[in-house]
Amino acid sequence: MSDVLVAPVQAPPQEQRGHGTRLLVPILAFAGIVTALMQTLIVPVVPELPRLLNASAADTIWAVTATLLAAAVATPIVGRLGDMYGKRRLLLVSLGLLVVGSSVAGLSTTLVPLIAGRVLQGLAAGVIPLGISIMRDELPSEKLGSATAVMSASLGVGGAIGLPVAALLAQTTDWHVLFWTSAVLGAGAFVLVWAKIPSGAAPAGGRFDLPGAIALSAALIALLLAISKGASWGWGAPLTTSLFAGALVLFLAWGWWELRTPAPLVDLRTTAHRQVLLTNLASIIFGFSMFAMSLVLPQLLQLPTTTGYGLGQTMLAAGLVMAPMGLVMMAMAPVSARITDAFGPRTTLMIGAGVVALSYGLGVFFMAEIWQLVVVSAIMGAGVGLSYGAMPALIMGAVPRSETAAANSLNTLMRSIGTSVSSAVAGVVLAQLTITAGGAELPSQTAFQVVLGIGASAALVALGIAAFLPRRTKAL
Incomplete structure (x- = not known):
């Protein structure tokens, strides 16, 4: 252009x-x-x-x-x-x-x-x-x-x-x-x-970085195709491994180009700023953690009661159980802002990650009744609402105004990559730990508990990363 x-x-x-x-x-x-x-x-x-x-x-x-x-x-x-x-x-x-x-x-x-x-x-x-x-x-x-x-x-x-x-x-x-x-x-x-x-x-x-856009798009498509299709194609299949290898090469080539072109699609020097880098890294881990709940709860609710742990509900009922998570997320937005104003976005992100870890910990033990899953879902919404509110403040506190949209978009992309990886990992766990019920192979209760445990661990990792962020930030 x-x-x-x-x-x-x-x-x-x-x-x-x-x-x-x-x-x-x-x-x-x-x-x-x-x-x-x-x-x-x-x-x-x-x-x-x-x-x-x-x-x-x-x-x-x-x-x-x-x-x-x-x-x-x-x-x-x-x-x-x-x-x-x-x-x-x-x-x-x-x-x-x-x-x-x-x-x-x-x-x-x-x-x-x-x-x-x-x-x-x-x-x-x-x-x-x-x-x-x-x-x-x-x-x-x-x-x-x-x-x-x-x-x-x-x-x-x-x-x-x-x-x-x-x-x-x-x-x-x-x-x-x-x-x-x-x-x-x-x-x-x-x-x-x-x-x-x-x-x-x-x-x-300015000038749009078309080569950078093409390289990044190709790298993302290769990576996400390998992640989303690896389970069905086979993680060791030639196509899957070729896509992972191709994504790595393309990302390296894209990074080389972005550091040398005068008008990059993504300013990697800004991205390497401690606050931006750690926030994006925490976003990947947090996206991974958050999505695990969205995979576990609907399946638990819809599995037949003959399994001994499934609740035999319809898709509509499963959606209604998940709905409080979204409503609590929105309700927590002003709370997130108040905590950020008082103590800084780092503290908000850490509290949010801790609440998410708590929700997963409860979910491991409380999955026998619908009301228990509603409570777990609502607590998850509170943690996500706090954390999601802090991430834009951290990003905007470290990038110039002229790069706000690009920086926030990259942060959103990091969360999306985390959710994609979460889906793949959870899919592997749920496919490996199964029982036979009604002539069909179904995820076992242990499989769900393992996924929830992984989600809790990821949230704690995100909390640890957030601890290294600056205590205070001031928008540029």
Whole structure:
């Protein structure tokens, strides 16, 4: 791309920020929740897709994998483009892609257009980091902490609330309604952003790093394909090992290029800053830890009671048990901001990681009744809400304003990589520790307890990493 002929300017002075932005936080949070709904939107119909689309189960799982890959590729690229060309503009583009993708999926009757629609939905993943970056530009410092905590929590809220809503729609209507509902919600978010969100500071301009974007995209696709498909292909299979090796080579080549190009996609020197590096590392581990609960609880709830530990519930009931986690996450956003204001984001992140570890520890022993899983889910939501609120504050306290969207997008990507690794690890454990019930191989109770134990250990590792962060941080 050619250079953008616009001079970078600073954000509005502190005393001028916050005027006319009363609706900014709820609109951006709504957009974040709508985008996060794409994570769990299709989950209730995945078992039925082979029949609905006349395709094999191995092929239909690409309706899930394609969204994961598209989101991983889009997140860092959209963040950089937002810094260069305007965050509100890229936010509208992302929401537009979500609407188009939902419409394509809503019209689909075969697998290929459904996958195409899911790819477009995945390309909207940059909405949350873009929203956080807009808040940094528009809000006064005394409102920024709670606002970014709410926006960051919307990632988990959308995923948690989306499961029961999607299950209800899937059970009572045609499956296409899932996508038309997301199209309507996305269109509503688009209109609200277009009408009420200010343009903010002028874009920074510069030249887009196309070679860096291609190399990073290829590396992420290779890595996430190997992680997500390794169990079915075989972890030692030539294709899996080739993808891991290719990802390593591509990441090294990308890093070499980013350190030498004058306008990198990701400023690795900034990323190597102690505060940014440790926050991103903690985010990977934390994403790994958090997702384990999302894998264990629905399966425990839906396994037949004949296993002796399954609770025999429907997908809708399982979603309703998970929903409190999302609601508590949102409720904890202002608490996260208050702790950060009083003691710094490092303390908030450490407390959040400790609460997550506690929830997993309880889950190992309390899984016999639905109410126990509701309590465990709610405690998990509290820990995640605290931690997710602290991460943007840590990132923005260590990067210049002109790199806010790119830095927040990279942090979001780190969490996504952690959840992908968590899914693979949990899948291996649940596949290896099984029992036979009703003629089928099912995960054993021990398998679930091991996964929960791994999640607790990961949360404690994240806590340990957070302990090395600076005690206080001041936004640049």
